[in-house]
Amino acid sequence: MANVICERPIHGVGIGLRDPHIQQILTEWPKIPWFEALSDNYLHPGGMPQERLIKIREHYPLVLHGVNLSIGAEEPLNQTYLKKLKALIDLIEPAWVSDHLCWVSDERQYFHELLPLCFTQEKVMAIIDRVKKVQDYLGRQILLENISTYFTFAADDMNEWEFLQQVAEGSDCLILLDVNNMYVNSYNHRTDPLVCLNVLDKRRIKQFHLAGFEDCLTHLLDTHGAPVSSHVWELYQKMLAHYGAVPTLIEWDTNIPSLAEVVEQADKASAFMVECINA
Amino acid sequence: MPKTPLARIAESLWGDADENAVSSIIKGDDRLTSEQRLSIYQGSVRSILINTLKSTFPVCEQLVGSEFFNAMAARFIKDKPSIDFDLDAYGEGFADFILSFSPAKQIPYLADVARLEWYWQQAILAPVSEPIDVVILNESIMDSHCHETIFKPPKYIAYLASSYPINKIWAMHQKEDAELVSLDEGGVQLVIFRTSIPLIISLTPEQWHLMNALRRGLCFEALLCDFEQCYSADKFADNFASLCKQGLITQDPQQTFHSR
Numbered sequence: 001m002a003n004v005i006c007e008r009p010i011h012g013v014g015i016g017l018r019d020p021h022i023q024q025i026l027t028e029w030p031k032i033p034w035f036e037a038l039s040d041n042y043l044h045p046g047g048m049p050q051e052r053l054i055k056i057r058e059h060y061p062l063v064l065h066g067v068n069l070s071i072g073a074e075e076p077l078n079q080t081y082l083k084k085l086k087a088l089i090d091l092i093e094p095a096w097v098s099d100h101l102c103w104v105s106d107e108r109q110y111f112h113e114l115l116p117l118c119f120t121q122e123k124v125m126a127i128i129d130r131v132k133k134v135q136d137y138l139g140r141q142i143l144l145e146n147i148s149t150y151f152t153f154a155a156d157d158m159n160e161w162e163f164l165q166q167v168a169e170g171s172d173c174l175i176l177l178d179v180n181n182m183y184v185n186s187y188n189h190r191t192d193p194l195v196c197l198n199v200l201d202k203r204r205i206k207q208f209h210l211a212g213f214e215d216c217l218t219h220l221l222d223t224h225g226a227p228v229s230s231h232v233w234e235l236y237q238k239m240l241a242h243y244g245a246v247p248t249l250i251e252w253d254t255n256i257p258s259l260a261e262v263v264e265q266a267d268k269a270s271a272f273m274v275e276c277i278n279a
Numbered sequence: 280m281p282k283t284p285l286a287r288i289a290e291s292l293w294g295d296a297d298e299n300a301v302s303s304i305i306k307g308d309d310r311l312t313s314e315q316r317l318s319i320y321q322g323s324v325r326s327i328l329i330n331t332l333k334s335t336f337p338v339c340e341q342l343v344g345s346e347f348f349n350a351m352a353a354r355f356i357k358d359k360p361s362i363d364f365d366l367d368a369y370g371e372g373f374a375d376f377i378l379s380f381s382p383a384k385q386i387p388y389l390a391d392v393a394r395l396e397w398y399w400q401q402a403i404l405a406p407v408s409e410p411i412d413v414v415i416l417n418e419s420i421m422d423s424h425c426h427e428t429i430f431k432p433p434k435y436i437a438y439l440a441s442s443y444p445i446n447k448i449w450a451m452h453q454k455e456d457a458e459l460v461s462l463d464e465g466g467v468q469l470v471i472f473r474t475s476i477p478l479i480i481s482l483t484p485e486q487w488h489l490m491n492a493l494r495r496g497l498c499f500e501a502l503l504c505d506f507e508q509c510y511s512a513d514k515f516a517d518n519f520a521s522l523c524k525q526g527l528i529t530q531d532p533q534q535t536f537h538s539r
């Protein structure tokens with residue numbers, strides 16, 4: 001794949017498409033710049049979820065975001081998953097396709113949880129090879145997202161930003177920078193989140209994610225079940241100032257509130273983005 | 280060959296490995312030990328599967344209560360980890376598991392309700408089957424070769440016979456002011472399929488017989504002969520028409536069916 005970073009038509013602040021809001025969206029068609037759909041929920045051809053997604057796609061730009069690519073796993077890539085994902089991509093024509101820099105499965109089972117990787121040079125090379133295969137198969141660049149983690153490996157020989165950047169550079173993939181995950185990890189592992197500013201290639205960052213966490217006192221849990229915290233808003237402003245007005249998404253997956261409440265969070269992010277553009 | 284750190288974590292997520300061994304590969308600190316850090320993932324992996332079962336079997340959860348359901352689900356996931364990327368595929372054997380789960384025996388219809396909920400979810404995910412066009416149907420029947428015509432059930436259809444009125448039990452849990460159901464109402468023979476929306480239809484014995492003949496791929500003439508062996512031929516036309524009206528005779532070739 002050529003070393004090209006293409007542009008796609010999404011701008012501003014989008015919202016994660018979630019079941020409790022879909023009927024309202026299909027009847028009211030609210031003014032929301034774009035939606036992110038969880039690709040794994042729409043892999044059944046012709047099923048009701050896919051029918052609704054097609055209707056939404058007729059009115060809004062969409063991006064697809066997955067969980068089960070398992071790009072960091074040690075087993076071969078799941079070809080059935082890739083085939084279904086490609087069929088969905090061909091159907092929906094999303095602006096971007098993303099997944100996480102993690103592993104979710106081994107040879108026996110799927111954990112469906114975003115599990116941390118051991119940040120070694122060997123793993124970088126293994127993942128580069130896998131990302132290239134995925135991109136070749138899908139015929140497009142993918143975005144990889146930094147995840148929240150609750151442990152790190154004793155064998156790590158670099159930080160997560162160096163790891164992410166090397167994977168992105170080596171495979172020519174793009175980056176989805178989750179600002180909430182960045183904050184959660186900085187708390188959980190006592191690291192400085194701003195280290196990323198000196199490491200990640202600005203040209204590769206194509207989306208930001210924002211979400212809420214739960215404070216468990218000993219650690220922060222990335223629940224996507226609360227409003228974005230003030231710490232994360234602060235960090236988001238710093239990311240905007242450094243990386244520019246990157247399209248941003250509000251994610252809310254547990255204790256899902258009304259669409260209006262999610263839109264309120266999106267409006268707040270938009271206001272910060274406008275400030276950044278005007279600065 | 281020594282196990283990789285990921286392989287050792289994978290084993291530990293289900294408690295297959297010595298958790299102390301994990302402390303050598305995971306960093307701990309004064310806030311959380313390495314075992315505590317690992318246990319956050321152990322908890323979340325279990326919760327994801329339990330929540331998936333709750334989402335697929337909400338009526339079962341209402342019938343037994345959250346605490347009972349959680350315990351039952353925990354036992355199930357221990358035996359049946361997820362082997363598919365598709366979480367919608369998780370829980371297929373849950374109804375059979377309930378049958379063998381002795382604490383659930385006090386609710387004898389629970390397994391059948393679980394089976395109904397499973398088929399309901401599969402119907403949501405299935406493509407639509409277009410009911411047969413009345414004109415095509417009439418032409419087929421008027422045609423001199425109509426005896427050779429093979430009519431098809433919908434692409435996705437599940438057949439479920441139960442000794443309990445499980446469709447009414449299910450319906451009772453879809454709204455708050457629903458009427459109570461008496462188990463004395465007896466058993467039902469159901470089909471679960473999808474038109475523009477998923478449907479659960481309770482069939483008469485005649486209709487059930489006809490649907491079972493359809494799924495065997497009998498041609499129209501054989502369908503009629505088969506029907507006449509059990510019921511009066513006079514009833515055939517009305518029952519066949521009723522199945523058509525309910526969208527159970529389609530123009531699509533049959534792809535899948537399940538039965539119990």
